[in-house]
Amino acid sequence: MDTDSDLIIRGPKDNSTIPTESLGKLLLDVIKSSNKDKAIFINGLTGECMTNGDLMEKSIKLCKFLESGMNLKKGDVMTIVSDNNLWYPVIFLAGFATGIVVNVINPVYTIGELHRLLNLADPKLIFCSKEALKSIKQVSKSVESVQKVIVLTESSYDQIPSIGEVLEQTKVDVNNFKPIDIDVENDTAIILCSSGSTGFPKGVEITHKNIRGSIIYMYDPVYAEISSDVTSLILLPMYHIVGTLGTILAIYSNCLTVVLNAFKPQLFLETIEKYKIRFLSLVPTVLQFIAKGDLVPQYNLDSLNYIYSSGYKLDKEIEDGLKKRLKNLKRVCQIYGATELAGGCTMQLLSRSDIGGCGVLVHGYSAKVCHLKTGEALKRGETGEIRVKGPGIMKGYIKNEAETKASFDNEGFWKTGDIGYFDEHGALHIVDRLKELIKYKGFQVAPSELESILNSHPSVVEAAVVGITDDRVGELPTAFVVKDENCSVTEKDISDFVADRVSIQKRLHGGVKFVKELPKSQNGKVLRKTLREMAK
Structure with a gap:
């Protein structure tokens, strides 16, 4: 950890030998140099x-279809709306090699959410699961850019062509294929979803260079021991930054990676035991299950060596429980990051268990802590807003120049919206959230979106939503509602009203609480801190 002064803290320089080139060329070169018969992805269910050979052939065939069959060009967008499956790495690789941007969207989003996000990305092609097809068929009619929908199955489904059939009909000379030239610093590779700071989901543009920055630290033995000999598990959604990176890193490291599409306790434990999983990247909710679940002792989890936690703070009690229960566990590492950072900017070191918090800055990153009112940079140990600069910082929010500009300060540091400090070791400690976003199971839930829905209910006079701390899931979205005294609406009525209009992670898991009035400041601003106190 290098420091220019007490005001700016810097991570190590980027001395990596990883080429600064398109992700398509980078990853295809790895696959071509690897054993074509080696299994690289397995569906755990x-x-x-x-195999490497399968991945190369399918992805290059898809490149041919995209360029010749659909006449897509560099900069065009294709969207994936699906839970985890083995088609994700194929589509990622094809997009990276052709310069076609890959947009990933949560398949449980409502029609309204899908409509808003698809109109942001303007995809010409949508890949979706069977489960998401009904919604996609409905919403794609009102998205002018969409030319075609393909279902992620081997054969056609509900009169929609399948990716299996498309690739079967596509002929290409795999050995002579070459990825197109890419401006790695400016060309967008992926568009992910993030709520940002103002409410409705935004499209976060991540470049090829941004992703390279995350590969660098995850492939550095100082932070992680990942190689072709490791077996890892992807459980977190591939449409989430952690799942996206896990997929890309699996290809780059050429390690065997088992893919699950949902957390089912028995299957999860059976998978770890059967495939001898060594590397896990999870949110604290699942880690709490491993540490405390009654089912866990029935399975042999001795293969587990490294666990990485992200999304929100991992309690020491859970970490201690993991170490006690998993006898071969070498390290539990916390990561601090965001979608807008294309992953993490701080990470705990494998060899330094004495350095706590969320770890130290990774390669190429610098950070400062700023006064909440004046924006003035503070000294080490002082608490303020964390601001960072580095190789993973997003290109911006798509079609939202104003929000992009507002998220950076005049020195080019991205405003994380989180409050914390750096200790004497250079480790970052997060103590609170400046943003009002609620983190539920690692998902960002915007209070303003829920409040807009609540206030549209005819029996609601006024409403506010806050996150209530919960050891299992991070924060529970909880509504405080002032209802019309002449109405007989119940808490369940209100909760169901919201549930019908949002995806599952955005529902009011903390419940609805009726109040006579919302606590407010003199200027009329709702006092959210007071609401959190009222919920205790």
């Missing part, structure tokens, strides 16, 4: 296997 079905046992379906994808």
Whole structure:
């Protein structure tokens, strides 16, 4: 950890030998130099296997279809709306190699949410799961850019062509394929979803260079021991930054990676035992299950060596429980990051268990802590807003120049919206959230979106939503509602009203509480801190 002064803290310089080139060329070169018969992805539920050879052939065939079959060009967008499956790495790789931007969206989003996000990305092609197809068929009619929908199955489904059939009909000379030239610093590779700071989900543009920055630290033995000999598990959604990076890192490291599409306790434990998983990247909710779940002792989890936690703070009690229960566990590492950072900016060191918090800055990053009112940079140990600069910082929010500009300060540091400090070791400690976003199971839930829905209910006079701390899931979205005294509406009525209009992670898991009035400041601003106190 290098420091220019007490005001700016810097991580190590980027001395990586990883080429600064398109992700398509970078990853295809790895696959071509690897054993084509080696399994690289396995579906943990079905046992379906994808080898290096399969991945290369399918992804290059998809490149041919995109360029010749659909006449898509560099900069065009294709969207994936699906839970985890083995088609994700194929589509990622094809997008990276052709310069076609890959947009990933949560498949449980409502029609309204899908409509808003698809109109932001303007995809010409949508890949979706069978489960999401009904919604996609409905919403794609009102998205002018969409030319085609393909279902992620081997054969056609509900009269929609399948990716399996498309690739079967596509002929290409795999050995002579070359990825197109990419401006790695400016060309967008992926568009992910993030709520930002103002409410409705935003499209976060991540470049090829941004992703390279995350590969660098995850492939550095100072932070992680990942190699072709490691077996890892992807459980977190591939449409989430952690799942996206896990997929890309699996290809780059050429390690065997088992993919699950949902957390089912028995299957999860069976998968770790059967495939001898060594590397896990999870949110604290699942880690709490491993540390305390009654089912866990029935399975042999001795293979687990490294666990990485992200999304929100991991309690020491859970970490201690993991160490006690998993006898071969070498390290539990916390990561601090965001979608807008294309991953993490701080990470705990494997060899330094004495350095706590969220770890130290990774390669190429610098950070400062700023006074909440004046924006003035503060000294080490003082608490303020964390601001960072580095290789993973997003290109911006798509079609939202104003929000992009507002998220950076005049020195080019991205405003994280989180409050914390750096200690004497250079470790970051997060103590509170400046943003009002609620983190539920690692998902960002915007109070303003829920409040807009609540206030549209005819029996609601006024409403406010806050996150209530919960050891299992991070924060529970909880509504405080002033209702019309002449109405007989119940808490359940209000909760159901919201549930019908949002995806599951945005529902009011903390419940609805009726109040006579919302606590407010003299200027009329709702006192959210007071609401949190009222909920205790």
